[in-house]
Amino acid sequence: MNIVNDLGLDSIAVMNFTMALEDKFDISIPLHDMASVVTVQDLLRTIETLRSDA
Amino acid sequence: MSILDKFSPLAGRYDRMRDSGADPFSIKFDDVVSSVEGVVNGKRTLLFGTNNYLGLTFDPHSVEKSVEAIRLHGTGTTGSRIANGSYKGHEELEAALADFYGRKHCMVFSTGYQANLAMISTLVGQNDHLIIDADSHASIYDASRLGHAPVVRFRHNNPDDLAKRLSRLKDQPGDKLIVVEGIYSMLGDTAPLKEFVDVKREFGAYLMIDEAHSMGVLGETGRGLAEREGVEEDVDFVVGTFSKSLASVGGFCVSSLPGFEILRIAARPYMFTASLPPAIIASTTAALETMRSEPQRRAKLTANARRFYNGLKGAGFTVGPEANPIVAVILNEVDVAVAFWKRLVDEGMYLNLALPPATPSHQAFLRSSVSAAHEPEHIDFAIELMTRVGREFGLLPENVHPFPPRQVTAERLSARAATMPARRPAADVGAGMA
Structure with missing residues (x-):
């Protein structure tokens, strides 16, 4: 699923979504890590990487 | 196919706005004659959409x-x-x-x-x-x-x-x-x-x-x-x-x-x-x-900002949280905001129309900025006009606050006395403050 096209999120909504994810998982997700996220699968991978680094 | 095709969704939104008769992104001043006055479509227009806080553009x-x-x-x-x-x-x-x-x-x-x-x-x-x-x-x-x-x-x-x-x-x-x-x-x-x-x-x-x-x-x-x-x-x-x-x-x-x-x-x-x-x-x-x-400019700016903010708030508009020289009236619908904005410009008040995504939380703002060069009469004109149009558009309950509120007159007198002591010859100060 494409996060922007299929869920109807604009760029600001994606950034706000990122803040919510940071709080949900208690991690820091720098904006440039989100730049390459297109699908939910990408997002999952990014969060898993950030959590294992933390 | 063109390199500009990727902008077609944006162009579509812009076209729809222009079809409604308003184009806030290409307003043109025939002339700007002072810190707070210009000419738009041949009509003398009060400027409430600058960032000319101290009124120094013609100083x-x-x-x-x-x-x-x-x-x-x-x-x-x-x-x-x-x-x-x-x-x-x-x-x-x-x-x-x-x-x-x-x-x-x-x-x-x-x-x-x-x-x-x-x-x-x-x-x-x-x-x-x-x-x-x-x-x-x-x-x-x-x-x-x-x-x-x-x-x-x-x-x-x-x-x-x-x-x-x-x-x-x-x-x-x-x-x-x-x-x-x-x-x-x-x-x-x-x-x-x-x-x-x-x-x-x-x-x-x-x-x-x-x-x-x-x-x-x-x-x-x-x-x-x-x-x-x-x-x-x-x-x-x-x-x-x-x-x-x-x-x-x-x-x-x-x-x-x-x-x-x-x-x-x-x-x-x-x-x-x-x-x-x-x-x-x-x-x-x-x-x-x-x-x-000339710290008196800042004093006058502060008084003007409070006058405008309190006037709009008193009329029943939803405004920002603080009385600063940027005064935003918050509207929930973009179409209403565009029509409201166009009407104000047609009647001789220029201000900014701020639309999402430039605004927080998908709202549309009628964004004004107050200047030290505004006279109380300018501020009152803007409050009165916005209140009249707001009521006409059904955005304001009738007579939440009778306009103009009584205390305005008293405030005007004290504000003038407090803020007008001339540190330069009056003509000098006045040139930019007309």
Whole structure:
């Protein structure tokens, strides 16, 4: 699923979504890590990487 | 197929707006005749959509200095400070700004946008961290993309949220730079700076404040929010602009951090752009002198801002949280906002229409800015017009507050007495304040 096209999120909504994810998982997700996220699968991978680094 | 095809969704939205008869993005002034008056579509129009806070765009001191500078030093520098050299005027302006802020160093940039671009993208490198308010100005966002530091946003004006995000970074190496604004340009709200300073101290971060909309507006001497809140010592970098209170164009950063001057040969938006021409430098230096010597302008600006804000609030409009010179009326529907805006322009009041995504939370704002050059009559005209149109559009309950409220007259008298003592011949002051 494409996060922007299929869920109807604009760029600001994606950034706000990122803040919510940071709080949900208690991690820091720098904006440039989100730049390459297109699908939910990408997002999952990014969060898993950030959590294992933390 | 064309390289511009990707803009067709944007073009479609723009076309729909223009079909409704309003085009807020291409308003044209036939003439601008004073700090607060212009001509739009042949009609004399009151300007409530500038950032001309102190009303200095026609100030004789600035105008004369600017004309003199062109005659003496020419129309342009034709190059950058680094490649083509600095003029004496650049250095004098930097010294004057450093003196005004009580800081050791100052760099002047060709626009306020470039000041943010240069400072933010250069101060933090790839091993540092940049932490910005979610409602930051576009120049701060663009700076975060130009630089190499990881960027984290915190919820607007929320010190606890900032602390939470900094605590997640506390074991990571590198410096942390927090960026906030004095007055936010859409709603006119100020940052809770004392609380931000507490967080900054707790985590050992650096703090930058963009005083673009608060310079000349807030603080005893007009240095901005940091001065008003008494926390200037804890602010490491102050960024600002010349295109608002100082009535020209350009930007600056002041700091007392040792070693600051190295940024002149590290910050690309400083190095690779033409420096400000003599006329701009001269009028800016003159406007800074006027700003320092005529605090009554700030007093009048504050009185005007309160008059306008309270008038609109009293009429039943939803306004921003604070009475500052940026006064936003918040409307939920974009179509209504566009029609409202067009009607005001047609009736002789120019103001800004702020639409999502430039606004927080998908709302549309009718954004006005008040000037020290507005007379109480101008403010009352704007309140009355907006109230009339608001009622006509069904946005306001009838007569929430009878207009004009009775106390207006009394306030007008005292405001005039308090703010009009002339430090120059009346004709001089009046020229820019008509």
